[in-house]
Amino acid sequence: MKRLLIALACLTFAVSGSVSSFAQTADEPASKDDVILYLRTMRSHDMFQRIMEVQSQNMQQLFRDQLLKEKGSVPPEFETHFKKAMDDLINGMPIDEITQAMIPAYQKHFTKTEIAAMNAFYSSPVGQKVLQELPVVMQEGSQAAMPIISNYLTQWKERMDKEVKELGNSDSKTSPPAPHN
Numbered sequence: 670m671k672r673l674l675i676a677l678a679c680l681t682f683a684v685s686g687s688v689s690s691f692a693q694t695a696d697e698p699a700s701k702d703d704v705i706l707y708l709r710t711m712r713s714h715d716m717f718q719r720i721m722e723v724q725s726q727n728m729q730q731l732f733r734d735q736l737l738k739e740k741g742s743v744p745p746e747f748e749t750h751f752k753k754a755m756d757d758l759i760n761g762m763p764i765d766e767i768t769q770a771m772i773p774a775y776q777k778h779f780t781k782t783e784i785a786a787m788n789a790f791y792s793s794p795v796g797q798k799v800l801q802e803l804p805v806v807m808q809e810g811s812q813a814a815m816p817i818i819s820n821y822l823t824q825w826k827e828r829m830d831k832e833v834k835e836l837g838n839s840d841s842k843t844s845p846p847a848p849h850n
Contacts, residue, residue, distance in 0.1 A: 699784040706776040708768060708783050710791045714802060717764050723808040725755035727815060734819055 699707075708714075729751050736743045744750075775784070790796045 682687065697780050697781045699776050701772055701776065703781055703784045704772045705778075707775070707791075708763050708772075710788045713768060714764055716800065716804070717762075717767070720761065720807060721759045721802040723804050725759060725809070726808070728812045729755065730812075730815060731819060735814075738823070772824045 729748075732751065733743055733747065736747070749789070791800060
Protein backbone atom coordinates (compact mmCIF):
# COMPACT_ATOMS: atom_id res chain seq x y z
CA MET A 670 0.00 0.00 0.00
CA LYS A 671 2.83 2.34 0.92
CA ARG A 672 4.52 1.65 -2.45
CA LEU A 673 1.29 2.39 -4.27
CA LEU A 674 0.92 5.72 -2.48
CA ILE A 675 4.52 6.65 -3.23
CA ALA A 676 4.11 5.64 -6.87
CA LEU A 677 0.87 7.64 -7.15
CA ALA A 678 2.52 10.66 -5.53
CA CYS A 679 5.44 10.40 -7.96
CA LEU A 680 3.08 9.97 -10.88
CA THR A 681 0.93 12.92 -9.76
CA PHE A 682 4.00 15.08 -9.23
CA ALA A 683 5.48 14.09 -12.59
CA VAL A 684 2.22 14.62 -14.46
CA SER A 685 1.29 17.91 -12.76
CA GLY A 686 4.84 19.19 -13.08
CA SER A 687 4.95 18.11 -16.70
CA VAL A 688 1.57 19.62 -17.59
CA SER A 689 2.19 22.96 -15.91
CA SER A 690 5.62 23.39 -17.40
CA PHE A 691 5.12 21.50 -20.66
CA ALA A 692 5.43 24.60 -22.82
CA GLN A 693 8.68 25.52 -21.08
CA THR A 694 10.31 22.07 -20.95
CA ALA A 695 8.91 20.17 -23.94
CA ASP A 696 12.06 20.65 -25.94
CA GLU A 697 14.41 21.23 -23.03
CA PRO A 698 17.14 18.60 -22.97
CA ALA A 699 17.32 16.33 -19.97
CA SER A 700 19.95 17.41 -17.47
CA LYS A 701 22.59 15.08 -16.11
CA ASP A 702 20.66 15.02 -12.82
CA ASP A 703 17.44 14.08 -14.66
CA VAL A 704 19.19 11.11 -16.25
CA ILE A 705 20.86 10.07 -12.98
CA LEU A 706 17.44 10.06 -11.28
CA TYR A 707 16.05 7.97 -14.13
CA LEU A 708 18.92 5.48 -13.90
CA ARG A 709 18.40 5.23 -10.13
CA THR A 710 14.66 4.71 -10.63
CA MET A 711 15.50 1.95 -13.09
CA ARG A 712 17.97 0.49 -10.59
CA SER A 713 20.29 0.36 -13.59
CA HIS A 714 23.34 -0.79 -11.61
CA ASP A 715 21.52 -3.85 -10.25
CA MET A 716 19.73 -4.43 -13.56
CA PHE A 717 23.03 -4.38 -15.47
CA GLN A 718 24.55 -6.84 -13.00
CA ARG A 719 21.56 -9.21 -13.22
CA ILE A 720 21.47 -9.07 -17.01
CA MET A 721 25.20 -9.84 -17.16
CA GLU A 722 24.66 -12.85 -14.90
CA VAL A 723 21.81 -14.11 -17.07
CA GLN A 724 23.80 -13.60 -20.25
CA SER A 725 26.82 -15.39 -18.79
CA GLN A 726 24.65 -18.49 -18.30
CA ASN A 727 23.50 -18.27 -21.90
CA MET A 728 27.07 -17.75 -23.14
CA GLN A 729 28.22 -20.76 -21.14
CA GLN A 730 25.57 -22.91 -22.79
CA LEU A 731 26.46 -21.55 -26.24
CA PHE A 732 30.19 -22.28 -25.74
CA ARG A 733 29.38 -25.71 -24.32
CA ASP A 734 27.23 -26.53 -27.36
CA GLN A 735 29.95 -25.30 -29.74
CA LEU A 736 32.60 -27.43 -28.01
CA LEU A 737 30.35 -30.48 -28.21
CA LYS A 738 29.68 -29.84 -31.88
CA GLU A 739 33.32 -29.18 -32.81
CA LYS A 740 35.20 -31.57 -30.51
CA GLY A 741 32.56 -34.07 -29.48
CA SER A 742 33.12 -33.47 -25.75
CA VAL A 743 33.61 -30.80 -23.15
CA PRO A 744 36.67 -30.80 -20.88
CA PRO A 745 35.74 -31.88 -17.33
CA GLU A 746 36.88 -28.55 -15.87
CA PHE A 747 34.93 -26.47 -18.41
CA GLU A 748 31.98 -25.60 -16.13
CA THR A 749 34.16 -24.52 -13.20
CA HIS A 750 36.64 -22.63 -15.37
CA PHE A 751 33.96 -20.83 -17.39
CA LYS A 752 31.95 -19.89 -14.29
CA LYS A 753 35.05 -18.44 -12.64
CA ALA A 754 35.97 -16.51 -15.78
CA MET A 755 32.44 -15.07 -16.05
CA ASP A 756 32.33 -14.21 -12.34
CA ASP A 757 35.64 -12.35 -12.75
CA LEU A 758 34.27 -10.55 -15.80
CA ILE A 759 31.04 -9.52 -14.06
CA ASN A 760 32.60 -8.57 -10.72
CA GLY A 761 35.30 -6.50 -12.40
CA MET A 762 32.93 -4.74 -14.80
CA PRO A 763 33.16 -0.96 -14.26
CA ILE A 764 29.39 -0.49 -14.16
CA ASP A 765 29.51 2.98 -12.61
CA GLU A 766 31.92 4.22 -15.29
CA ILE A 767 29.78 2.66 -18.03
CA THR A 768 26.70 4.36 -16.58
CA GLN A 769 28.43 7.74 -16.47
CA ALA A 770 29.56 7.31 -20.07
CA MET A 771 25.96 6.59 -21.15
CA ILE A 772 24.43 9.74 -19.64
CA PRO A 773 25.14 12.00 -22.66
CA ALA A 774 23.36 9.52 -24.96
CA TYR A 775 20.22 9.75 -22.81
CA GLN A 776 20.52 13.54 -22.80
CA LYS A 777 20.83 13.55 -26.59
CA HIS A 778 17.78 11.37 -27.23
CA PHE A 779 15.35 12.28 -24.44
CA THR A 780 13.94 15.56 -23.22
CA LYS A 781 13.38 16.54 -19.61
CA THR A 782 9.66 15.79 -20.04
CA GLU A 783 10.30 12.35 -21.52
CA ILE A 784 12.69 11.41 -18.70
CA ALA A 785 10.07 12.55 -16.16
CA ALA A 786 7.44 10.37 -17.88
CA MET A 787 9.78 7.36 -17.85
CA ASN A 788 10.51 7.97 -14.16
CA ALA A 789 6.79 8.07 -13.48
CA PHE A 790 6.27 4.78 -15.31
CA TYR A 791 9.16 2.94 -13.66
CA SER A 792 8.05 4.24 -10.25
CA SER A 793 4.59 2.75 -10.79
CA PRO A 794 3.70 -0.81 -9.74
CA VAL A 795 3.70 -1.99 -13.37
CA GLY A 796 7.06 -0.31 -13.99
CA GLN A 797 8.50 -1.94 -10.89
CA LYS A 798 7.20 -5.32 -12.08
CA VAL A 799 8.84 -4.75 -15.47
CA LEU A 800 12.14 -4.02 -13.73
CA GLN A 801 11.77 -7.08 -11.52
CA GLU A 802 10.79 -9.52 -14.25
CA LEU A 803 12.86 -8.24 -17.19
CA PRO A 804 16.06 -10.21 -16.45
CA VAL A 805 14.10 -13.47 -16.14
CA VAL A 806 12.07 -12.71 -19.27
CA MET A 807 15.32 -12.00 -21.13
CA GLN A 808 16.85 -15.24 -19.86
CA GLU A 809 13.87 -17.33 -20.89
CA GLY A 810 13.67 -15.58 -24.24
CA SER A 811 17.39 -16.05 -24.82
CA GLN A 812 17.18 -19.72 -23.94
CA ALA A 813 14.34 -20.17 -26.40
CA ALA A 814 16.32 -18.30 -29.08
CA MET A 815 19.65 -20.04 -28.40
CA PRO A 816 19.11 -23.03 -30.73
CA ILE A 817 18.10 -20.64 -33.51
CA ILE A 818 21.12 -18.41 -32.87
CA SER A 819 23.46 -21.41 -32.67
CA ASN A 820 22.14 -22.82 -35.95
CA TYR A 821 22.42 -19.44 -37.64
CA LEU A 822 26.00 -18.94 -36.40
CA THR A 823 26.97 -22.39 -37.65
CA GLN A 824 25.51 -21.65 -41.10
CA TRP A 825 27.11 -18.20 -41.15
CA LYS A 826 30.52 -19.63 -40.20
CA GLU A 827 30.26 -22.26 -42.94
CA ARG A 828 29.31 -19.56 -45.46
CA MET A 829 32.22 -17.34 -44.37
CA ASP A 830 34.66 -20.27 -44.53
CA LYS A 831 33.45 -21.02 -48.07
CA GLU A 832 33.76 -17.37 -49.13
CA VAL A 833 37.26 -17.07 -47.69
CA LYS A 834 38.25 -20.27 -49.48
CA GLU A 835 36.78 -18.95 -52.75
CA LEU A 836 38.63 -15.66 -52.27
CA GLY A 837 41.86 -17.58 -51.85
CA ASN A 838 41.17 -19.50 -55.07
CA SER A 839 40.20 -16.40 -57.04
CA ASP A 840 43.32 -14.52 -55.91
CA SER A 841 45.57 -17.16 -57.43
CA LYS A 842 43.55 -17.09 -60.69
CA THR A 843 43.48 -13.30 -61.02
CA SER A 844 47.01 -12.54 -59.93
CA PRO A 845 48.87 -10.71 -62.69
CA PRO A 846 51.80 -12.58 -64.19
CA ALA A 847 55.21 -11.80 -62.79
CA PRO A 848 57.06 -9.20 -64.85
CA HIS A 849 59.77 -10.51 -67.19
CA ASN A 850 63.23 -9.07 -66.76
